[in-house]
Structure formats: C-alpha cells, structure tokens
Amino acid sequence: xxxxxxxxxxxxxxxxxxxxxxxxxxxxxxxxxxxxxxxxxxxxxxxxxxxxxxxxxxxxxxxxxxxxxxxxxxxxxxxxxxxxxxxxxxxxxxxxxxxxxxxxxxxxxxxxxxxxxxxxxxxxxxxxxxxxxxxxxxxxxxxxxxxxxxxxxxxxxxxxxxxxxxxxxxxxxxxxxxxxxxxxxxxxxxxxxxxxxxxxxxxxxxxxxxxxxxxxxxxxxxxxxxxxxxxxxxxxxxxxxxxxxxxxxxxxxxxx
Amino acid sequence: xxxxxxxxxxxxxxxxxxxxxxxxxxxxxxxxxxxxxxxxxxxxxxxxxxxxxxxxxxxxxxxxxxxxxxxxxxxxxxxxxxxxxxxxxxxxxxxxxxxxxxxxxxxxxxxxxxxxxxxxxxxxxxxxxxxxxxxxxxxxxxxxxxxxxxxxxxxxxxxxxxxxxxxxxxxxxxxxxxxxxxxxxxxxxxxxxxxxxxxxxxxxxxxxxxxxxxxxxxxxxxxxxxxxxxxxxxxxxxxxxxxxxxxxxxxxxxxx
DNA sequence: CTGATATGGTTCATTATTTGAACCGTTATT
DNA sequence: AATAACGGTTCAAATAATGAACCATATCAG
Numbered sequence: 001x002x003x004x005x006x007x008x009x010x011x012x013x014x015x016x017x018x019x020x021x022x023x024x025x026x027x028x029x030x031x032x033x034x035x036x037x038x039x040x041x042x043x044x045x046x047x048x049x050x051x052x053x054x055x056x057x058x059x060x061x062x063x064x065x066x067x068x069x070x071x072x073x074x075x076x077x078x079x080x081x082x083x084x085x086x087x088x089x090x091x092x093x094x095x096x097x098x099x100x101x102x103x104x105x106x107x108x109x110x111x112x113x114x115x116x117x118x119x120x121x122x123x124x125x126x127x128x129x130x131x132x133x134x135x136x137x138x139x140x141x142x143x144x145x146x147x148x149x150x151x152x153x154x155x156x157x158x159x160x161x162x163x164x165x166x167x168x169x170x171x172x173x174x175x176x177x178x179x180x181x182x183x184x185x186x187x188x189x190x191x192x193x194x195x196x197x198x199x200x201x202x203x204x205x206x207x208x209x210x211x212x213x214x215x216x217x218x219x220x221x222x223x224x225x226x227x228x229x230x231x232x233x234x235x236x237x238x239x240x241x242x243x244x245x246x247x248x249x250x251x252x253x254x255x256x
Numbered sequence: 257x258x259x260x261x262x263x264x265x266x267x268x269x270x271x272x273x274x275x276x277x278x279x280x281x282x283x284x285x286x287x288x289x290x291x292x293x294x295x296x297x298x299x300x301x302x303x304x305x306x307x308x309x310x311x312x313x314x315x316x317x318x319x320x321x322x323x324x325x326x327x328x329x330x331x332x333x334x335x336x337x338x339x340x341x342x343x344x345x346x347x348x349x350x351x352x353x354x355x356x357x358x359x360x361x362x363x364x365x366x367x368x369x370x371x372x373x374x375x376x377x378x379x380x381x382x383x384x385x386x387x388x389x390x391x392x393x394x395x396x397x398x399x400x401x402x403x404x405x406x407x408x409x410x411x412x413x414x415x416x417x418x419x420x421x422x423x424x425x426x427x428x429x430x431x432x433x434x435x436x437x438x439x440x441x442x443x444x445x446x447x448x449x450x451x452x453x454x455x456x457x458x459x460x461x462x463x464x465x466x467x468x469x470x471x472x473x474x475x476x477x478x479x480x481x482x483x484x485x486x487x488x489x490x491x492x493x494x495x496x497x498x499x500x501x502x503x504x505x506x507x508x509x510x511x512x
Numbered sequence: 513c514t515g516a517t518a519t520g521g522t523t524c525a526t527t528a529t530t531t532g533a534a535c536c537g538t539t540a541t542t
Numbered sequence: 543a544a545t546a547a548c549g550g551t552t553c554a555a556a557t558a559a560t561g562a563a564c565c566a567t568a569t570c571a572g
C-alpha cells in the first residue's frame with residue numbers, strides 16, 4: 001500500500017462510535033508500527049486533517065476536512081439540496097430516511113433523518129453500505145454504469161443475514177425489478193428485522209450518484225407501506241436529481 | 257515534505273473558484289512531477305478523497321471527504337449549532353456573516369451567510385484568514401492559548417492593505433482591546449473598504465476554537481453600527497459556545 | 513493535411529523516503 | 543516499589559517514491 005493510502009486508512013479508523021483515538025490504539029488497529037503511525041499522524045496534523053487534543057493527547061479528525069468537504073459541497077451541492085427533501089420524506093413516513101453517496105465500491109451514508117419515535121431503525125452517518133445487500137445498493141446498481149455493476153457482481157457477495165442475496169443472478173434480478181419499479185426493496189438483506197426501500201439520485205449523465213432510502217422495522221410494515229414509501233422515495237429522488245442538474249430533463253431519461 | 261504532505265497539498269489546490277483540475281494543471285501548480293502527481297491522485301482516488309470525472313478526466317474532491325467531515329461534525333457539532341445563529345445574525349444585521357474554525361496557523365471559513373442585497377462583502381467558503389489582519393483572527397488570538405499567540409506574532413505579519421497592522425505590539429494592543437470589549441474590530445486589514453467585527457467561540461477549556469464575524473462595506477458603516485454588530489456577535493458567539501459545551505459556564509470564564 | 517503543442521497516462525533504473533526494533537521519559541495501576 | 547501502559551524518538555536497513563523519457567490521443571494553426 002502506498003504511504004498516502006496508509007495515511008488515509010488512519011483517517012478511516014475514526015468512526016461515530018470512536019471519534020477520538022490514542023496513538024497506540026491507532027497503531028494497533030491499523031497494523032502499522034507506532035513510529036510509522038505517528039509520522040503519518042504528524043503529517044496529517046500538519047495539514048489540519050487531524051487534530052490532537054492538548055489534554056488527552058488523543059487524535060481526532062480535523063477542521064481541514066470540514067473545509068475540503070465544504071468546497072466539494074459547493075461544487076456539488078448534494079447535501080444542501082437533498083437534506084430538506086430527506087426531512088420531508090422522514091416526516092411523511094415517520095421512519096428513518098438516509099442519504100448515501102457512492103464512493104469507490106460502496107455507498108457512504110452522508111445524512112440521516114431519524115423520526116421522533118422510540119422504535120425505529122438506527123443508521124449512523126459515515127456508515128458504509130455494501131451494494132448487493134441494501135436497498136440503496138440495489139437501486140444504485142440498477143442505475144449505475146455497466147462497469148460498476150460488473151465489478152460488484154464479480155466481487156465476493158458476503159451474506160450478512162440468512163436473507164442476503166449472495167447469487168449474482170439473484171442480485172441482478174433484484175436490480176431489474178428496481179429499474180422497472182423505480183425503487184428497490186431490500187428485505188433484511190443487511191440486518192434482521194429491517195426492511196428498506198430506496199430510489200436513485202441521478203447525475204447529469206443519467207447515472208446514479210447516490211440514493212435516498214427509507215428503513216423501517218419489518219414488524220410494523222405492510223405491503224402497502226412499502227409501495228407508498230417507494231413512490232415517495234422516487235418522487236424525492238427525482239426532485240433532488242432535477243435540482244442538482246438544473247432541470248436538465250435529459251439527465252432523467254433512465255428513470256423515466 | 258512527506259509523501260502524505262504532498263498528497264494533502266494536492267487536495268488543497270482545489271478551491272471554490274476552481275473545483276475541478278486536470279492532471280497537468282495539478283502537476284504544474286503543485287510543482288510535483290506529472291508521474292508523481294498522478295500516483296498521488298490514484299492513491300487519493302482509491303480512498304474516495306478525490307474523484308475523476310469520467311468524461312473530462314479532470315479531478316475533483318471526493319465523497320469520502322463528506323463522510324469524514326460528517327464524522328467530525330457529529331463529534332464536534334460546530335456547524336450544526338452555529339449555522340442557525342449565524343443566519344439570525346445575518347438577517348439582524350443585513351450584512352455578511354461568516355463562521356471560522358481554527359486550523360494549523362490560520363482560520364478556516366467554514367460557513368457564510370450572505371444578505372439578500374447587491375452591495376455586500378463577499379466571503380468564500382474555504383477561504384483562509386490570516387490571524388493578524390482580520391477581525392476573526394484578532395479576537396481568536398485574544399482568547400487563544402499563549403503559545404498560539406506567540407507563534408503568530410513571531411511569524412511574518414504580511415501587509416495586505418495600507419491599513420494592515422504589521423507590528424507585533426500593534427496587533428497585541430488590538431487583541432487586548434478585543435478581550436476587554438468582547439469583540440474585535442478590523443478596519444480594512446485584509447481588504448480595502450471592508451470593516452469587520454468578530455467574537456470568539458470558546459471550547460470547553462475556555463480557549464477559542466473559532467469565530468463568528470460580520471463583514472460590511474465601510475462606506476455605509478457608522479460607529480454605532482460597529483458597536484451594535486459587535487454586541488450581537490458576542491451574544492451569538494456566547495450562545496454557540498454554551499450550546500457546544502452543554503451550558504458549562506466554567507468554559508466561559510475568559511469571556512465574562 | 514501536416515506539424516506543433518497540448519493533454520492524460522505509463523515505464524523503470526535511480527534515489528530518497530519510509531520503516532520498525534529498541535529506546536526514553538511519564539503516567540497510571542498493582 | 544514494581545509493573546505495564548502510554549506517547550514519543552532514533553537510525554541503519556529496507557522499501558517505496560521519483561522523474562526523464564516515453565505512448566497515445568486531441569486540438570489547433572497554417
């Protein structure tokens with residue numbers, strides 16, 4: 001792995017659950033030597049991507065990341081446009097709504113709206129979603145480039161529950177249904193007792209760049225709920241796509 | 257410079273004005289060899305910190321940055337808490353309000369609220385503010401750790417306009433005034449015709465972690481405006497500090 | 513149509529940076 | 543007082559980064 005890759009994989013060790021980590025901890029988890037880990041941290045700190053708490057000496061993600069993310073967001077106002085619609089969808093469905101953006105070989109959860117009720121599905125910001133075993137992943141693939149689909153189906157399709165689709169043909173079939181329907185349905189593919197629907201958010205080239213999904217406890221979800229949420233998610237996704245692409249209708253050809 | 261540092265300095269070449277850059281451009285601006293530049297970009301792309309446009313082959317900041325920034329923001333909800341108050345301040349003053357966070361040796365503009373009027377001061381997200389020549393910088397220093405102040409005054413104090421304070425004692429005096437007043441005033445220190453006031457946002461340890469500032473065209477700004485905005489900025493900053501630190505009053509001792 | 517000059521991307525011997533075992537000084541814990 | 547954890551540092555050895563020269567392609571001017 002390149003040195004740069006190592007440095008970035010250090011950044012990836014910070015999670016919502018553990019946003020601050022000590023040097024030894026980081027070395028252990030990354031598998032790098034303590035000296036190496038430290039040198040990488042110093043380099044990252046020197047550019048503001050990591051900060052060190054003056055008191056505890058622990059490290060955390062730095063303000064420089066906010067800066068870079070805001071520049072990206074300004075160019076590509078995904079959150080800015082999508083969050084209000086996600087919020088609407090969350091209050092309409094009274095279930096958890098999350099937005100994801102594609103990155104490398106997974107979807108990245110970039111925003112979550114939790115409904116104000118005790119029994120709900122919990123999704124964390126920053127969580128990485130596999131493509132074959134989530135509603136978001138399936139609908140993403142349904143509207144993705146051919147290469148991305150091939151790459152996913154060629155790779156290993158891990159089973160997370162007994163319901164996870166691990167056969168390429170099954171995943172492919174699920175994608176076709178999603179494409180025809182406009183939204184995907186994933187029944188406990190990633191976690192037991194959770195059923196989700198998702199719709200694709202399209203870039204100007206007509207391919208998916210992210211998704212919007214509704215996740216709910218299966219126990220209280222009827223077939224009618226699924227259909228209703230699916231259509232609502234499609235409407236929200238279409239609106240987001242339109243706003244992102246300046247009402248460029250051509251971009252939406254694939255979802256029409 | 258470490259390889260990691262080089263990679264990060266590539267990220268820093270992307271700005272609001274030029275959010276997409278080609279390989280040759282990046283190599284030229286960074287001063288690195290084209291092969292080196294590409295290898296770094298490949299490493300960054302592999303971890304989602306950079307993306308490549310499929311059509312133009314140009315590079316831009318990637319979704320992975322959004323993810324990391326959101327994790328940081330969840331731990332440290334600076335924007336989440338501060339933006340609503342910045343918005344209130346902007347509508348109350350009808351002038352540009354910006355939020356900055358400290359990073360390395362500068363303040364980083366992480367949010368901007370522009371008033372809905374033609375003649376206003378324009379501030380860009382991601383803009384880096386020097387400490388000695390901006391209202392934000394002065395008030396930050398006024399409530400910063402001794403070391404940070406020393407480091408700033410020891411370094412070169414560049415003049416951006418004829419009004420910029422370039423003498424350490426002058427800057428120091430300006431800091432003292434800001435500390436006593438609660439807010440800083442910067443009269444055309446960074447740009448001609450712009451006058452700003454700023455107040456410090458404090459961390460739990462009582463030291464500044466960022467600032468909130470109001471910037472206005474000097475031509476239409478009276479002394480009364482300055483005082484009014486200064487007090488409003490202090491009120492906003494205090495509210496943000498309180499919300500960030502869970503009403504921990506001890507944290508606010510220095511501003512009291 | 514051609515030559516000149518861009519662009520993105522690749523190669524591989526040379527070179528310089530990264531690496532990690534062993535080290536130090538502190539700070540809990542026993 | 544002894545132990546073990548922590549953060550941080552050192553320097554010869556090992557490894558990864560470097561960059562001049564190289565393609566292939568695209569664009570432009572004459």
